[in-house]
Amino acid sequence: MTTMRERLRLVFELAKVRIAVLSTASAATGWLLASGAFSLAMVPAIAGVFLLAGGAGALNQYQERDLDARMLRTQRRPIPSGRMRPRTALLVSLALIATGTLCLAPNEVAMLLGLFTVVWYNGVYTPLKRVTAFAAIPGGVVGSVPPVIGWVAAGGSIGDPRILAVAFFFFVWQVPHFWLLLLRIGDDYARAGLPTLTSLFTRRQLARIIYVWMIATMVACVSMPLFGVASPVWAFAGLAAASLWLGWHATTMVRSNGEVLAFHQINVYALVVITVLSLSVLVG
Numbered sequence: 001m002t003t004m005r006e007r008l009r010l011v012f013e014l015a016k017v018r019i020a021v022l023s024t025a026s027a028a029t030g031w032l033l034a035s036g037a038f039s040l041a042m043v044p045a046i047a048g049v050f051l052l053a054g055g056a057g058a059l060n061q062y063q064e065r066d067l068d069a070r071m072l073r074t075q076r077r078p079i080p081s082g083r084m085r086p087r088t089a090l091l092v093s094l095a096l097i098a099t100g101t102l103c104l105a106p107n108e109v110a111m112l113l114g115l116f117t118v119v120w121y122n123g124v125y126t127p128l129k130r131v132t133a134f135a136a137i138p139g140g141v142v143g144s145v146p147p148v149i150g151w152v153a154a155g156g157s158i159g160d161p162r163i164l165a166v167a168f169f170f171f172v173w174q175v176p177h178f179w180l181l182l183l184r185i186g187d188d189y190a191r192a193g194l195p196t197l198t199s200l201f202t203r204r205q206l207a208r209i210i211y212v213w214m215i216a217t218m219v220a221c222v223s224m225p226l227f228g229v230a231s232p233v234w235a236f237a238g239l240a241a242a243s244l245w246l247g248w249h250a251t252t253m254v255r256s257n258g259e260v261l262a263f264h265q266i267n268v269y270a271l272v273v274i275t276v277l278s279l280s281v282l283v284g
Contacts, residue, residue, distance in 0.1 A: 010078045014061055014089055015054030017098060022270065023053040023146040026170060028275050030150025030163060033229065036281045045110060045153035048103030049146050055096030056118045061124050062089045070192040073185055110153040117145045133195040136178040144171035165227035166277065169220040173270055176213040179206070180253075180263040207258035214250040214266065218243040221273055235280035242272045 031042045061068065061077055065086055068074035078084035092264040097118055104111040125139040142168040151163040179197065182189065183206065186198030197206055221243050225236045246269045249262040 002028075009060075010084050011092060014058040014084065014092060016057030016061075017054065019051050020053035022267075023143070024050040025148035025271070025274050026143075027146040029277050030065045030147035030152075030156075030166065031154040031160065032150075032278050032281050033147075033166065034151045034154035034156035038282075042150075042154065044103045044106065045150060048100045048110075048114060049083070049149055051096050051100030052114045052118055053100075053146070054281055055093050056121045058089060058093035058096060059118075059122050060126055062086060062093055063122065065089075067192045067194065071185075072191075073188050095230075103233075104149070104153070107153045108239055109158060110149045111151050113145055113152065113158075117142055120145075129194060131195070132201055134195045136175050136182075139178070140171040140174035143174035143177075144168065148259060156230045162229045165220075165224045165229055169217070169224060171268075172213065172220045173217045173266070175215060176210050177263075177266050177270075179210045179213070180261055180266060183207070183210070183258050184263065196265040201258075204257040207254045207256075210258075211250050211254040214246065214253075214262070217266075218247055218250075224277075230277055230280040232280055232283075233242055235276050238276040239273065242269055242276070242279075245269070 020256060024046055028042065028046050031045065032038070035042070041099075059081055065079040069080035075081065079086055079089050101111060101115060104114045121139075121142045125135060125142060127134040128138065147166050147170060148158065148163055151160070151166075152158050182197060183203070186196050189196040190199060201209065205220050221239050222236070224230055224239065230236060230239060246262070246265060249265040252260050253262045
């Protein structure tokens with residue numbers, strides 16, 4: 001008999017909690033940038049982003065269960081491994097999305113942004129992966145919205161240049177983040193019959209393309225203070241130092257023709273940027 005602990009573990013696997021946590025952290029950063037402080041009022045909005053991200057991830061696994069069964073990296077996921085029925089996974093995903101929507105309901109704009117992100121991820125990006133190897137570019141929109149949700153939920157204007165600069169950074173970051181992973185799992189994608197950049201470009205060419213996107217990510221990062229984000233000198237210095245660190249790893253990656261990957265580093269970079277942005281308003 002399956003224990004409650006095992007069921008929760010299955011739900012966590014289905015909801016791709018690690019990805020949901022990053023989206024939640026960026027949403028919390030958006031809230032802090034708009035309000036300047038932590039407060040209990042942020043809990044429903046941040047919980048809503050977490051639940052929507054988890055629901056979208058779960059729905060994605062339901063949609064791609066046939067592909068997951070063909071890839072070594074994903075064969076042990078709840079549905080292809082037989083530990084969860086597809087219908088159960090679908091119900092879990094819809095329950096998470098519905099609960100997340102209710103959490104964001106007090107702010108109509110934040111709720112609509114959250115629903116838009118789910119529709120874009122599951123209705124546009126997920127099916128687009130079967131059509132084009134460049135799906136990660138429109139898919140980058142998914143990563144750009146959570147900080148805007150946090151910002152709007154805290155009372156900020158959706159058209160404020162500050163949050164748009166932050167959203168643009170996360171949009172650009174998302175593309176090399178995925179393509180660095182692709183350098184590692186390209187064969188798995190090909191095995192599943194998905195179009196992949198590793199079949200269009202040599203490893204050397206793809207490393208150079210990713211390098212350009214990593215440089216663009218660094219530029220987007222250090223440009224944020226120009227829009228009034230992370231304005232303290234120490235915060236700009238922190239963003240610049242983190243960008244130089246990423247640039248060093250990007251250079252190592254491209255010189256090795258993609259043999260030395262920087263996937264872990266670009267994830268750490270995003271966490272550092274989130275931390276610096278948050279501290280810039282909390283510490284000043």
